[in-house]
Amino acid sequence: MNTFTDSLSVAAGLVAHLDPRFLAIVELSLRVSLAATAIAAVIGLPLGAAIAVGRFPGRQALTIVLNALMGLPPVVVGLVVYLLLSRAGPLGSFGVLFTPTAMVIAQTILIVPIIAALSRQIVSDAWAEYHEQLQSLGASTMRAALTLLWDTRYSLITVLLAGFGRAIAEVGAVMIVGGNIDGFTRVMTTTIALETSKGDLPLALALGVVLVTIVLTMNAGAHATREWARARFG
Amino acid sequence: MGVRRGTTRLLADVTTTINAGSRTVIVGANGAGKSTLLRVLHGLVVPTSGTITWGGRAQLPLRQAMVFQRPVMLRRSAAANIRYALDLAGIHGAEADARIREALAEVGLLPLADRPARVLSGGEQQRVALARAWALVPEVLFLDEPTASLDPAATRAVEQIIRDIHARGTAIVMATHSLAQARRLADDILFLHDGRLAERALSSSFFSQPATALAQAFLEGE
Numbered sequence: 128m129n130t131f132t133d134s135l136s137v138a139a140g141l142v143a144h145l146d147p148r149f150l151a152i153v154e155l156s157l158r159v160s161l162a163a164t165a166i167a168a169v170i171g172l173p174l175g176a177a178i179a180v181g182r183f184p185g186r187q188a189l190t191i192v193l194n195a196l197m198g199l200p201p202v203v204v205g206l207v208v209y210l211l212l213s214r215a216g217p218l219g220s221f222g223v224l225f226t227p228t229a230m231v232i233a234q235t236i237l238i239v240p241i242i243a244a245l246s247r248q249i250v251s252d253a254w255a256e257y258h259e260q261l262q263s264l265g266a267s268t269m270r271a272a273l274t275l276l277w278d279t280r281y282s283l284i285t286v287l288l289a290g291f292g293r294a295i296a297e298v299g300a301v302m303i304v305g306g307n308i309d310g311f312t313r314v315m316t317t318t319i320a321l322e323t324s325k326g327d328l329p330l331a332l333a334l335g336v337v338l339v340t341i342v343l344t345m346n347a348g349a350h351a352t353r354e355w356a357r358a359r360f361g
Numbered sequence: 362m363g364v365r366r367g368t369t370r371l372l373a374d375v376t377t378t379i380n381a382g383s384r385t386v387i388v389g390a391n392g393a394g395k396s397t398l399l400r401v402l403h404g405l406v407v408p409t410s411g412t413i414t415w416g417g418r419a420q421l422p423l424r425q426a427m428v429f430q431r432p433v434m435l436r437r438s439a440a441a442n443i444r445y446a447l448d449l450a451g452i453h454g455a456e457a458d459a460r461i462r463e464a465l466a467e468v469g470l471l472p473l474a475d476r477p478a479r480v481l482s483g484g485e486q487q488r489v490a491l492a493r494a495w496a497l498v499p500e501v502l503f504l505d506e507p508t509a510s511l512d513p514a515a516t517r518a519v520e521q522i523i524r525d526i527h528a529r530g531t532a533i534v535m536a537t538h539s540l541a542q543a544r545r546l547a548d549d550i551l552f553l554h555d556g557r558l559a560e561r562a563l564s565s566s567f568f569s570q571p572a573t574a575l576a577q578a579f580l581e582g583e
Binding site for chain 2: 256257259260262263264265266270274277278279280359360361
């Protein structure tokens with residue numbers, strides 16, 4: 128297994144020399160997935176809280192659908208977004224297909240169900256504990272939902288991480304709607320897929336190592352934040 | 362008034378009066394309906410039959426509060442927990458600040474005002490819950506076994522706060538399974554048995570000469 132050790136040393140070199148092409152790919156990956164996570168949080172957190180606290184017909188069905196959508200295949204999301212954004216599609220006039228914007232849209236759609244479903248579970252558990260007290264104090268459903276989101280904020284960090292992890296690690300959706308254009312829509316996962324098929328294993332592996340390191344670092348940070356918050360705020 | 366959930370009867374034919382400014386203690390065995398009665402009175406549970414009127418009006422009194430067996434503290438400071446309740450009651454600004462200080466001082470927790478409420482001890486949390494109720498200056502305060510999970514010292518502190526709140530003119534309606542506590546705090550006793558109001562009496566006569574055989578058996582069982 129010489130390839131592997133060779134690849135690792137090339138990978139180390141790329142990281143150590145801060146190769147600009149390599150950095151651009153990492154940066155685009157982070158930008159697209161962080162943007163998608165931010166947008167999905169704005170949609171998914173209130174949606175999850177509303178389903179947890181609200182009492183409306185179809186609530187159970189919505190919960191089941193959301194849970195099922197967590198397993199949405201990225202290529203399917205990519206295909207649907209592709210059809211929507213393509214020249215002939217309903218949103219074709221915006222001309223965003225094969226741009227980072229299209230990639231953000233696809234990843235957002237992919238992770239909204241994850242963020243909504245997981246936050247619903249967390250807020251729902253908190254609601255079981257709080258609802259009599261909040262009702263007693265006269266909180267409206269809307270106010271109760273916002274209060275619960277704020278009170279479970281440290282647990283919700285983990286939810287956002289799950290969404291971000293899914294977004295930055297997926298390859299199918301960004302490949303289809305981004306087109307893997309060198310220097311423009313090429314991200315870590317699409318580069319890894321491409322370089323592997325071309326046989327340039329060192330670059331592929333270097334990006335793989337960076338990808339795993341980023342995800343690991345963010346999870347370690349979130350874990351530390353949660354533990355600190357638990358000790359500090361209970 | 363009665364409450365059913367599905368086919369289970371939780372309360373049946375409860376007819377009684379709570380006197381303004383008095384201390385009413387609800388006693389009875391586990392599952393007798395004490396908690397349900399409190400929740401119906403407080404408006405958390407809607408009775409399936411019958412009505413409740415306050416001073417002849419059909420609507421609930423404007424100012425009422427409830428303290429639960431396990432205090433529910435929001436993940437913020439003790440003072441902010443009280444501020445949250447005041448905010449929902451429409452009390453803001455300097456008036457809120459003054460009430461928060463007064464309420465925390467009253468329960469002896471002013472030094473802990475800025476501590477995160479959830480890291481306080483169980484007894485301290487219950488005192489914050491009482492301070493939260495105190496700050497609302499309720500006409501009626503409902504308490505559901507407020508000392509059930511507290512040690513004797515914390516229990517004494519909570520009972521003293523309840524006396525202080527009552528002394529300020531708030532009617533107290535409390536459920537407890539401790540007859541000793543009922544003896545210490547009650548003006549009026551409501552004795553529930555199996556979802557029915559078995560006896561209503563002045564505290565003095567209930568403990569010395571219970572009028573019903575059920576109450577007698579309950580007192581002897583203790």
